[in-house]
Amino acid sequence: MPSLENITYSRDETVAAVRDYYQFLTKMYLDEAYVIEPPPDGWAHITTRSSTLDKSKKVIDLLRHLPYIKCTLNDTVDAEGAPDCTFADWQDLFQRGADRRTITIGTEDSSISDNIPKHVVGLTCGGSHNPRFLLDVRRGTVLWYECPGELSDDPSRETVDDDPYDYCSDEEEAEWRAEGQTWSIPDFFEELKDRFRRLDFVPLSERKVVDVWKTSPPEYEAMLAGVRDVYRRHGWPDLERYDKAECLKAVAKFLEDNYPQFVP
Numbered sequence: 001m002p003s004l005e006n007i008t009y010s011r012d013e014t015v016a017a018v019r020d021y022y023q024f025l026t027k028m029y030l031d032e033a034y035v036i037e038p039p040p041d042g043w044a045h046i047t048t049r050s051s052t053l054d055k056s057k058k059v060i061d062l063l064r065h066l067p068y069i070k071c072t073l074n075d076t077v078d079a080e081g082a083p084d085c086t087f088a089d090w091q092d093l094f095q096r097g098a099d100r101r102t103i104t105i106g107t108e109d110s111s112i113s114d115n116i117p118k119h120v121v122g123l124t125c126g127g128s129h130n131p132r133f134l135l136d137v138r139r140g141t142v143l144w145y146e147c148p149g150e151l152s153d154d155p156s157r158e159t160v161d162d163d164p165y166d167y168c169s170d171e172e173e174a175e176w177r178a179e180g181q182t183w184s185i186p187d188f189f190e191e192l193k194d195r196f197r198r199l200d201f202v203p204l205s206e207r208k209v210v211d212v213w214k215t216s217p218p219e220y221e222a223m224l225a226g227v228r229d230v231y232r233r234h235g236w237p238d239l240e241r242y243d244k245a246e247c248l249k250a251v252a253k254f255l256e257d258n259y260p261q262f263v264p
Contacts, residue, residue: 030069053262156198
């Protein structure tokens, strides 16, 4: 288990990890057109001068250089990058000129946003059920706030040996940090990829993803078992054998023929 002292932050490594993750998703289910890349010098409209956020220069610099999954803030249209999870399209949020309170509630959590420091930024954006991935540019980590127990109890990648009560002077900050699971930034995105490889995370279409842990009626569990079988029959997770287009067609047909109530 890596200790917090041995982890460092790198903007370029963080950008590479996010880019690699999005490219991984495009190989499995996500339409490549959803992923947008920054210009060579970064998103011109993301600057400390244009920001209404109370975030550090390092955070703004990171947001300026990240690729994004295009977002319209419409959960019936936008593509998910993890189960029930819309990643924040920060370049769009900056262009919209949304006020600071609206942004922090959408990308952090209304119950903890007042105690999140300037060097921590949310990677996701949505309602209260949207997962909260909080990236810390000071410590080089990502914390999944209220991470599902099925995942936090058996992670595929080593989590960080991290007791926030050892370093947080603000007790309320320590409390929310203690309510999550923490990885180094590269390991966090590898953890997510592993969950797709194992089909703990299951895409039902090019934009909708669910997980296998929700308590659901028997027909939902049977539907998930069938969809997972479709992916395996099409070669997943062996990318040399996997045919994304044919698999997604087969998933759509399986749902339409057998479980139309679950068609996204």
